[in-house]
Amino acid sequence: xxxxxLTVNGQSVTKDIDPRTLLVQLLREHLRLTGTHVGxxxxxxxxxxxxxxxxxxxxxxxxxxxxxxxxxxxxxxxAEGGRLHPMQEAFxxxxxxxxxxxxxxxxxxxxxxxxxxGTALDEATVRxxxxxxxxxxxxxxxxxxxxxxxxxxxGGGMRQAAE
Amino acid sequence: MYAFEFHRPTSxxxxxxxxxxxxxxxxxxxxxxxxxxxxxxxxxPGTVIDLGGVPGMTGIERxxxxxxxxxxxxxxxxxxxxxxxxxxxxxxHLVSVLGDPAVRNRGTIGGSLANNDPSADYxxxxxxxxxxxxxxxxxxxxxxxxxxxxxxxxxxxxxxVKVSFPVPSRAGYEKxxxxxxxxxxxxxxxxxxxxxxxxxxxxxxxxxxFRWEAAETAxxxxxxxxxxxxxxxxxxxxxxxxxxxxxxxxxxVAVMARRAVEKALxx
Numbered sequence: 001x002x003x004x005x006l007t008v009n010g011q012s013v014t015k016d017i018d019p020r021t022l023l024v025q026l027l028r029e030h031l032r033l034t035g036t037h038v039g040x041x042x043x044x045x046x047x048x049x050x051x052x053x054x055x056x057x058x059x060x061x062x063x064x065x066x067x068x069x070x071x072x073x074x075x076x077x078x079a080e081g082g083r084l085h086p087m088q089e090a091f092x093x094x095x096x097x098x099x100x101x102x103x104x105x106x107x108x109x110x111x112x113x114x115x116x117x118g119t120a121l122d123e124a125t126v127r128x129x130x131x132x133x134x135x136x137x138x139x140x141x142x143x144x145x146x147x148x149x150x151x152x153x154x155g156g157g158m159r160q161a162a163e
Numbered sequence: 164m165y166a167f168e169f170h171r172p173t174s175x176x177x178x179x180x181x182x183x184x185x186x187x188x189x190x191x192x193x194x195x196x197x198x199x200x201x202x203x204x205x206x207x208p209g210t211v212i213d214l215g216g217v218p219g220m221t222g223i224e225r226x227x228x229x230x231x232x233x234x235x236x237x238x239x240x241x242x243x244x245x246x247x248x249x250x251x252x253x254x255x256h257l258v259s260v261l262g263d264p265a266v267r268n269r270g271t272i273g274g275s276l277a278n279n280d281p282s283a284d285y286x287x288x289x290x291x292x293x294x295x296x297x298x299x300x301x302x303x304x305x306x307x308x309x310x311x312x313x314x315x316x317x318x319x320x321x322x323x324v325k326v327s328f329p330v331p332s333r334a335g336y337e338k339x340x341x342x343x344x345x346x347x348x349x350x351x352x353x354x355x356x357x358x359x360x361x362x363x364x365x366x367x368x369x370x371x372x373f374r375w376e377a378a379e380t381a382x383x384x385x386x387x388x389x390x391x392x393x394x395x396x397x398x399x400x401x402x403x404x405x406x407x408x409x410x411x412x413x414x415x416v417a418v419m420a421r422r423a424v425e426k427a428l429x430x
Contacts, residue, residue, distance in 0.1 A: 002169050019169030019211065020201075043199060043266060044343070055239070055268040061198050062269065065169050066191070066215050112264065131345075132263025 006067045008033070009077030019065050023057075024048045026064035027074055035075040035104050039134070046133030049105040049112075050074045056112035058132075075104035078111070086153035087111050087146075096146030098137035109133050110147040111154075119155025121148050164201040168210045175220070175322065178212055179299050183320040185210035190322055192235060192274030195266050220273075220324065225250055228330055234273025234323040242267060251292070253334035253352065253427065257284050260338055262345055273323040279371060281312045281402070282346035284338065286372040290363035291352035292334065295327045311370045331356040333386065335427030337419040338366070341406055348407050349415035351375075353423045355386050362420060367412040369402045378420055387428070388421040 005014040008031060015030055027033045027050070036059060039047030043061040050059045051073040078085040087110050090096065097103045113121065113129045126147045127140070135143060168185075172178040182188045189208035191197055200206040214220060220235035223244045230250045232241060241247055242258040261284045262270060275285040276296060289296070289305040296303045298321045308316045317323070331354040338350035347366030354361050360382040362375045381390045395417040401409035 018166065020164050020166060041202070043195065046263070046265065049265055056265040057269050058265045061195060061266075063169070063191075063194065063198065063211075063213075065171070066194065066213055068171060068216070109265065116264075129264060132265050 002065050004065050004068050006069065007071045009073060015064075017064055019063065021064045022060055023050070023052075023062045023064045023067055023072070024059035026067075027059060027072075033074050033076050037101055037104055039101065039105075044132075044134065045102070046105040046109060047102050049108040049133065051108060051112065054115070056109050073108075075107060078107070085111070087114075087150035090150030090153055091143075091146045094142050094146040094149055096139070096143045098135075098139045102133060102135045102137075106130070106133050106135070106143055106147075110150060113147065114151045114154050119151045121151045123148065164198075165204065165207040167201075167208055169213065170210065171213045171216045173216050173218070175217055175299055175324065178214060178217055179320055179322055181210070181212050182322065185212070188212055190214060190277070192277070193237065193269040193271040194274070195262065195270040196274060196278045196280060214273075214322075223247060225330075226327075230254075230328045230330055231325055232272050232328070233325050234276075235271050236273075238262070238267035238270045238272070239264070241272065250330045251328060251334055253336045253354075254288055254292075254328065256426075257288050257336040257338075257352070260284070260340065260345075272326055276308070276326065277315060277317060277323055279309055279311075279313055279315050280346070281368065281371040282341075282344075282348075282350075282366040283372075284336070284347060284350055284365060287347075287350050287352040287363040287365035288328070288336065289326065290372050290374060291354040291361045292328045292331060293354075293356070293361060294329070296323055297325045297327060298323050309372050314371070329356060333427040335423040335425070335429075337422040337426060339415050339419055349412050349419050351416060351419040351423045353378075353382065353420065353427055355382070355427065358383070360386060364396070364416050364420075367396075367401055367416050369400055373400075375416065375420070382424065386424065388424045391417065391421050391424065394420075 037047040039045035043058045048060040188210040191213045221233040238258045247255045294305045334354040336352045338347045349367040350365045352363045362378040365372045398409040401412045403409040
């Protein structure tokens with residue numbers, strides 16, 4: 001057993017774990033944060049994407065023990081005060097999902113794209129940047145629309161549009 | 164994956180001691196190759212030594228005529244580094260077409276080199292640029308470092324600390340990616356420094372990254388794509404699998420080499 005202390009969605013967590021526990025297992029099975037999904041379990045599909053210290057990672061390909069002292073944000077941690085995050089809202093508005101399995105990873109990757117590339121995104125950039133997230137409903141068209149709109153909203157664009 | 168003992172040392176010396184003591188120990192850098200292999204039970208180390216807590220192993224620095232990158236530097240940092248883009252833009256490009264954004268946020272240069280996957284990108288850059296791999300014990304020239312599929316000159320208890328790349332006058336990397344895995348079906352890195360031209364090929368050879376000497380000789384005459392006209396590597400020693408047979412890979416190498424030279428000249 002090994003002990004790991006980290007911050008998950010703003011809350012301090014200390015757990016005794018088997019060293020082979022993956023970050024996604026710690027989140028889902030130990031902390032019951034089941035919003036993060038396991039799709040392929042081979043770091044291809046991106047359903048398990050969370051943020052570690054502010055950047056996107058595939059939580060199926062990181063040991064929980066590697067997260068000592070880290071700040072982890074999952075899909076459960078991005079809404080504020082009962083209001084969806086602008087990117088979540090955009091996915092709802094643009095129907096950026098069909099079955100919804102890939103959606104948590106899509107949204108966490110989308111926020112990471114905005115953090116790196118800014119709030120004015122074009123379609124080609126979004127499609128390229130989402131290459132590590134796979135939707136087997138093949139619903140990419142609306143996902144791309146949602147990411148572009150969500151990015152704009154994160155920059156304050158949605159409020160302008162509403163006014 | 165199978166059970167293992169986990170250590171998170173806080174100095175390089177401590178990491179090396181743990182590695183020397185451990186029976187069947189493996190160093191964990193970014194984990195983007197080792198962890199998938201452990202999950203598939205292709206690797207089952209008894210001890211895993213995480214370098215994540217060792218200070219001083221990251222960073223990118225221009226030192227005179229060389230670019231020095233710490234072994235634990237993440238791919239995303241290399242991809243976005245103004246220092247790398249200025250010194251060796253081909254290297255920044257190479258990293259930008261490796262894996263996907265989330266993988267690049269974790270994966271490291273040291274991990275990639277120590278693993279020496281026959282389809283990995285970094286080995287091609289190291290070999291073509293004539294890099295020096297610096298470990299906790301010695302300095303190893305790229306020409307000696309890569310010794311076959313998943314095999315390197317690293318000895319028991321040896322840990323990569325940094326990599327030093329001589330800055331070339333021109334360099335280019337072109338890769339034909341497998342669309343699902345994003346690994347190279349064939350990737351060619353060309354580099355020109357002074358009168359010397361080096362051409363390194365990854366993804367294609369059945370014993371890992373290799374130098375294509377005929378192309379080097381041709382480009383030494385004149386460093387233009389036309390110098391490669393009619394040139395194609397032998398299919399002997401080319402990898403053949405369900406994704407591409409040897410003849411197709413040889414063809415891809417020739418095409419990627421021309422494109423890499425075009426790219427190198429565009430700067």
